[in-house]
Amino acid sequence: MDIIFIIVVVFLLLNIALGLFRVWRGPTVADRLLTTQLFGTTGMAILLVLAGYLKDLNLLNVAITFNVLAILLVIGLVQVWKKKKGESP
Amino acid sequence: MSVLIDIILAILAIYLAFQSLLAKRLTQTVFIFFAFGLALALAWVRLGAIDVAITEAAIAAGFMGVLFLDALRDFSPRTSNNQEKTEAAKDIFSKKNTKSLLLPRVALVLGLVLFLLISLEAIWNIPDGGGLTVSVETMLPESGVEHPVTAVLLNFRAYDTWLEIGVILLGLLAIFATGGIKLYLKPDVPAQDILLRQVILFFTPILFLFGAFLLYIGKSGPGGAFQAGVLWAAIGILLHLGGKPVFSMIPRWLGQLLLTLGLGFFLLLGFILMAGGATLFEYPPAYAGVLILIVETLAAISIAAALTAIFANLNQMQEKPNDIESTT
Structure with missing residues (x-):
């Protein structure tokens, strides 16, 4: 059973590594921000799987922290970059 | 087997740390820094320090993220109306860059060697x-x-x-x-x-x-x-x-x-x-x-x-x- 957890975590970690490509290329800030949102989601998934693997429910708190604070970045991007006239982020 | 997770996590964290310093464009470095925060939080979890992982998640993903986005807009040349000023600044920056690239590199290598020695010492003397x-x-x-x-x-x-x-x-x-x-x-x-x-x-x-x-x-x-x-x-x-x-x-x-x-x-x-x-x-x-x-x-x-x-x-x-x- 443990081997499945490990395979899933490794797969998700490799997903993050692959997502770095978009951070590297992504022409606009919005592209890169979406990638970090993807990282956040993937990181949460890793934390949830690890919580099952390590049998430690405190990891769920870390996952929720990531989750509720992810909105801050999105709103931050929309509001901070919108204030300049007529430019998309 | 779980050592596989740790190896990938360690490689990812160190790679991201380097890239967040060395990437050429400012937006790249900022977003790579977010990814670095995530990798670090996962690393803390693997080390059993959940308290630090929560703090890292909250500060890196939330607070620092917004601050960096805010700073990024400040430094972004596209959003600046004063085009000449930014170009002049760019010129100064690139001139400075070519001149004094050796010193930061030497400092980086020296710091790295010192850090490795200290961490070896720390591992040796648990x-x-x-x-x-x-x-x-x-x-x-x-x-x-x-x-x-x-x-x-x-x-x-x-x-x-x-x-x-x-x-x-x-x-x-x-x-x-x-x-x-x-x-x-x-x-x-x-x-x-x-x-x-x-x-x-x-x-x-x-x-x-x-x-x-x-x-x-x-x-x-x-x-x-x-x-x-x-x-x-x-x-x-x-x-x-x-x-x-x-x-x-x-x-x-x-x-x-x-x-x-x-x-x-x-x-x-x-x-x-x-x-x-x-x-x-x-x-x-x-x-x-x-x-x-x-x-x-x-x-x-x-x-x-x-x-x-x-x-x-x-x-x-x-x-x-x-x-x-x-x-x-």
């Missing part, structure tokens, strides 16, 4: 019996809480924590000193966008509740004042971004009270305890649990207020040049 873990465990019943990390932070080493709250306040004071308080009291227009309003209204109670939960769970598990403070600060930042700057809506004395509450009460408590014959921050074991909860709550409120004020200040400071540009 103390037997896990350092101070045993002595903390034996004193845990007297601390008033069940979680060893909280016991150390708020009882055994309360002095450190008190000064840490002071450091945040000091940072804010520095920003006040350079930015001026007038700008930050400038009223803003509430957001008209219905989606934005709904998202902010939806997330405000969730952030507050989860922050309070983390604060309370700090007694018996990973969590505590700093994590709760960041989550509550997220409310203030969201409201600020939605056009309702908290600090311009409450009276000024109330804002100052909120900012200094944690530090002040901590200090007052320490002095009262000293007047009662104990040393600084030596809680009587019978009341330790209640006192720690009160101190943590007030500290979380102060941290939240300070982080909100830091963001509000930095965000408003750059408003001013833009306003001047648009009017002239």
Whole structure:
């Protein structure tokens, strides 16, 4: 059973590594921000799987922290970059 | 087998750390830094330090993220109206860059070698019996809480924590000193966008509740004042971004009270305890649990207020040049 957890975590970690490509290329800030949102989601998934693997429910708190604070970045991007006239982020 | 996870995580964290320093474009470095924060949080989880992982998640993914986005807009050449100025700045930067590239490289390599030597030394000399873990465990019943990390932070080493709250306040004071308080009291227009309003209204109670939960769970598990403070600060930042700057809506004395509450009460408590014959921050074991909860709550409120004020200040400071540009 443990081997499945490990395979899933490794797969998700490799997903993050692959997502770095978009951070590297992504022409606009919005592209890169979406990638970090993807990282956040993937990181949460890793934390949830690890919580099952390590049998430690405190990891769920870390996952929720990531989750509720992810909105801050999105709103931050929309509001901070919108204030300049007529430019998309 | 789980060593595979650790190896990938270690490679990822080190690679991201390097790239966040060395990437050519500013936007790349900022977003790679977010990814680095995530990798670091996962690494802390693998090391069994859940408290640090929560703090890392809250600070790196939330607070630093917004600050960096804000700074990024400031430095972005596209958003600057003064094209010549940025080009001139670019020229200076590139000239400087080619000249003095050798020195940073040498410094980087030297620092790395030193760091590797120190970490080798640290790995070599791991103390037997896990350092101070045993002595903390034996004193845990007297601390008033069940979680060893909280016991150390708020009882055994309360002095450190008190000064840490002071450091945040000091940072804010520095920003006040350079930015001026007038700008930050400038009223803003509430957001008209219905989606934005709904998202902010939806997330405000969730952030507050989860922050309070983390604060309370700090007694018996990973969590505590700093994590709760960041989550509550997220409310203030969201409201600020939605056009309702908290600090311009409450009276000024109330804002100052909120900012200094944690530090002040901590200090007052320490002095009262000293007047009662104990040393600084030596809680009587019978009341330790209640006192720690009160101190943590007030500290979380102060941290939240300070982080909100830091963001509000930095965000408003750059408003001013833009306003001047648009009017002239």
